Amino acid sequence: MATVSTDLNYLQGKKGLFSWIFSVDHKRIGLLYLYALITFFLVGVTLGILMRLELLNPGKDLLEAQTYNQIFTLHGVIMIFLFIIPSIPAVFGNFFLPIMLGTDDVSFPRLNLLSWWIYIIGAIMALSTLIFGDGPADTGWTFYAPYSVKTGTNVTMSVLAAFVLGFSSILTGLNFIVTIHRLRTPGMTFLKMPLFAWALYATSWIQLLATPIIGITLMMIVAERFFGVGLFDPSIGGDPILYQHLFWIYSHPAVYIMALPAFGIISELLPTFARRTIFGYKAIAFSSLAIAFVGYFIWGHHMFTSGMSGTGRFIFSILTFLVAIPTAIKVFNWVATLYKGSIHVHTPLLYALAFIFQFMIGGFTGLLLGALATDIHLHDTYFVVGHFHYVMFGGTGFAFFGALHYWFPKIWGKMYNAKVANTAFTLLFIGFNTLYFPMLIAGLMGMPRRYYDYLPEFHLPNMISTFGSWILAVGLILMLGNLIYAYFKSKEKPGRNPWGGITLEWQTQSPPPVQNFDRMPELPKNGPYDFEHKPTIKE
Amino acid sequence: MEHASGFVLPNSGHNRDAEASKMGMWLFLFTELLLFGGLFIVYMVYRMINHEAFLLSSFELDVTMGTINTVVLLVSSMTIAMSITAIQKGNIKLSVNLLYATLAAAIIFMVIKYFEWSSKIHHGLFPGMDYYESLPKGEGLFFYLYFFMTGLHALHIIIGAVIIGVVIYRTKKGLVTSEKYTLTENAGLYWHLVDLIWIYLFPLFYLIH
Amino acid sequence: MENKNLHNTENHKEHHISSYKDHFSTLLALLLLTVVTVVVSVFGADLRSLSVATALLIATVKVVVVAYYFMHLKYDMKLYTWLVVLVAVLFVAFTALTSIEYFNR
Amino acid sequence: MRTGASTFAEGVDLSLYIIAGISIVFLIGITAVMIWFVFRYNNKRNPKASHIEGNNTIEVVWTVIPTILVMIMFYYGWAGFKPMRNVPDNAMVVKAYAQMWKFSFEYPDGTYSDTLVVPINQPVKLELVSRDVLHSFYVPAFRIKEDMVPGKDNFLWFEATIEGRYDVLCAEYCGQLHSYMLSSVTVVPRQRYDEWLAKAAATGDDHPGLAVMKQNACFTCHSIDGSKLIGPSFKGIYGKTEIVVTDGAEREITIDDEYISRSIKDPNADVVQGYMKGLMISYENTINDQQIADIIEYIKTL
């Protein structure tokens, strides 16, 4: 076993565009996803800023009503299907899952590349509506029938894009499940697997078993637009509410596709920066499975006012509350992990703490939406918009940024400026809450969502919210700028293990060699977070 | 894969792992099941709210043809299962012939389906046609779903047939052997899935009297 | 070099090879079930809702037979059987929840 | 939260306070503990970490307590919601129609109105009808909301408790002017209500065609003064020639009785150039031939 490695790292070796876009190396594919994701995220975020500008004051400011409607739809489609659903699994899952399991790639490397290509094709389809056809869909990302069947905008293409993107998601999930079953290094049993891998495992099952349903549902919308017979048209015996059922059978579980990987990230960050074993490993691991499982049965909470039967509302509401419990278990265990640790405060930890705080707000607002009486009032208001931005952006988005800062030195073997990173974090945190908290207030006051224009009484919260979006924008630009600067200019070599982490990726070089490891990875004695018996890592 | 510094990771994504391929195939089958599952839910709900209409419409379908097709698919399921046995025992020729038999069954199925569909279309029952538009409430949905679901199923038959073609080709070239027959196994799994779905489609459309 | 993955905690030891005869018997069973289901629904048409239930029940039995013997579930790792059960449970739950909703409209 | 002006407000607000109350306690508590730990167990103060792997008792405790709490939350949510689906027998029934992008109401005596006026302390049942796509009838002050689904008989009911005028908003996205789909509900004493109804019922002296068009909300999309809204203006269109798109091909037509009638019954057959297909719905089943004739007569006068 050589101590000094002669392996090329994955960034060296073959150069040139084609060596990347046809690479079957999971690390390169992870980065391909990252670059694509960030691009789409910036498009989505710019649309978000535009919406906020329009909503700064009541009345028409800079957009037409129709344009606004198309913008929020595209914003939703991009953010959901192009950014947040793939985000953590496709980027960090791809890059780190095999390394954390002590293997050299996923089970089906070529399938992995295919997933990326499908993703890109889907993305191009979604964005093509900006240029071709009759403009982007104006239906909201939910594509509710019958409006989505009637409107003249290019719904067909957007829907097909979502369909194609679903395939990519399914294939990634499939690949991860098989990888986790087949490629763990000997000695790493399921219960010695890092929690990030557990989270991805649960996520992959949702991707695999929920996505087909939306696939077929969206195909029905496409068929409707071609044959126009009215599959959801009551006059021939159909039912528009059935569309909603099918849509949410997928899309509720999908919110856990967004959330679970983020939980996984937090479960990695906390033990590393507290330098101690995680509190309640099994509870955290199994609660992921519990969330995934229960999450399948609560889709009806998006339809409390749709005219569902009373029994339906009762059952879905009670099940919705049940899903809060495994999440609560996670939060408590995370906080307990900080107890008697030896905490090193670095940028990634700040993101993790902000995650917990913001996700709690998101989760608690979710409870208000899950209760029948309050949801009747709050459904389809800005309260819901506030809720999901808190969980998706304040939760998953922040976890994504945290992961980016955590693994940045590992991925590129460089280090960013910590001071700037912390400043950017502060701006993001303040901006985020200024942007979204007033939305909760506006929602309580009764401002419906998907509103191009609003009554004067909602002016104040909207104004504050728009100010917040500017702070957030500055923070985001600063954060990205800092990382990009570090990528090009940083001279600092962080070494193998800058944070004192324990999972296997910290035992290899930064950046990792093509084969992932330059020496045999060594498992800690008692489980993945056994900081007491941490293997010594020589440079 | 061997590493530059001279050690081999015990489990590797670049190694041949027959079990992994099979597991991947099973997982893929699950997604297919749920794809049809969505349609079955639509079918169930619409049947529930248009009970009589669905009943009436189902009389329009030809039970004899449906039954023949069921038998054809079941036989083909057996032939492909036997083909796996053959390859496992090293009997390449028999394996290929059994695959041909399966392929033949696929073609027979499609031919029968063609006649069924064309007689329906002849009656104007295809969504969008004049007669279809004039159907009473609920009956249109039945035929819509009939075409959508059997159509999707037929698409799977075609894909399955292509896959079987590939297996035949590769077996003949000696790429599939009694040691390495994952391809045949996976093709078999896929083909059985097509059969499974038909097993439900058949009673739901033809037999609900 | 043909190296297989060493990781074998989930591998099972021997590959079972089903005989041609077994396959043929399976087919016979399936054909028999097909005959039963056609007979029940065509000639027992007055049973109506009962015949729906029986038709679906027989279909399920057929599916289990196909999965168990043709698809080799019987001889594969138990994991696959569990996963199939999981998928079935999930699907049944989807339909059950949806139909509860519609029945109580 | 704005003032609650219906009998439901109490139940809804109570569940809101309970859930929000428990949540805020947890939010502040957990955040405080978290920050305290980061401070107290900072590596400078606590250089050596203790490796506590977990504790089953405490896991059980923090599983059971939230379970109880969420069941309490669920209960209040359910209790506040339940009366919303039980309409009292003495409720006055009003039909509420929605179409892109306008609400209208039909009173028991057949009177039509764009806004809703109801007597105070009187249960009112609204039968919700949508003529085209999904809409949602939302009165924040009453804490009520229910979707208006085409082809489905949805309903809601309320009993107003405070006099005043309250916003009615459409809460389900329904296309371009969704945010302008507003109306209002005015709560008045019984006597004022009767007076209002009597006045509203008296037929106005509108042109019969105009009346039909008002009733069917044609003017949300068509103007009579030449300005372009969602659809073409009616001003001076009779007898004009224009370009329409039929089955994807452009052709020139002259606007005559037959064309107008077809535009109302099957608007998407010929789509006027420059306008979007699919917006206007067919009125074949809502407007009869006599009424169409009235409309044509009226359009001729413009």
Ligand code: HEA
């Ligand atoms: C990442 C995505 C994500 C996540 C994780 C969640 C999590 C939850 N969501 Fe959310 N939700 C969305 C994304 C998400 N949601 C989106 C995108 C929409 C809108 C879609 C659209 O219409 O466009 C939506 C809409 C939505 C609705 C429909 C609102 C409406 O349209 O009327 C409801 C209703 O029940 C709901 C509920 C919940 C609940 C109960 C949770 C729970 O899982 C939350 C659980 C978490 C906690 C409870 C906090 C942590 C717990 C503790 C700190 C312990 C203490 C706890 C107790 C004492 C109970 N969500």
Ligand code: HEA
């Ligand atoms: C992960 C998901 C995600 C994220 C991150 C965001 C981010 C943002 N969203 Fe998002 N939003 C959704 C998901 C998301 N959204 C979804 C699913 C919907 C529902 C859609 C529907 O109803 O169908 C929605 C709806 C929605 C609405 C409601 C629209 C309506 O109902 O009328 C609003 C309104 O303000 C809004 C605003 C914003 C803003 C201001 C941001 C901000 O975070 C943006 C912050 C912006 C910046 C930080 C800018 C930084 C950078 C630049 C300006 C530089 C750009 C540079 C280049 C391009 C080179 N969003």
Ligand code: CUA
């Ligand atoms: Cu009507 Cu929104």
Ligand SMILES: [Cu+2]
């Ligand atoms: Cu949900």
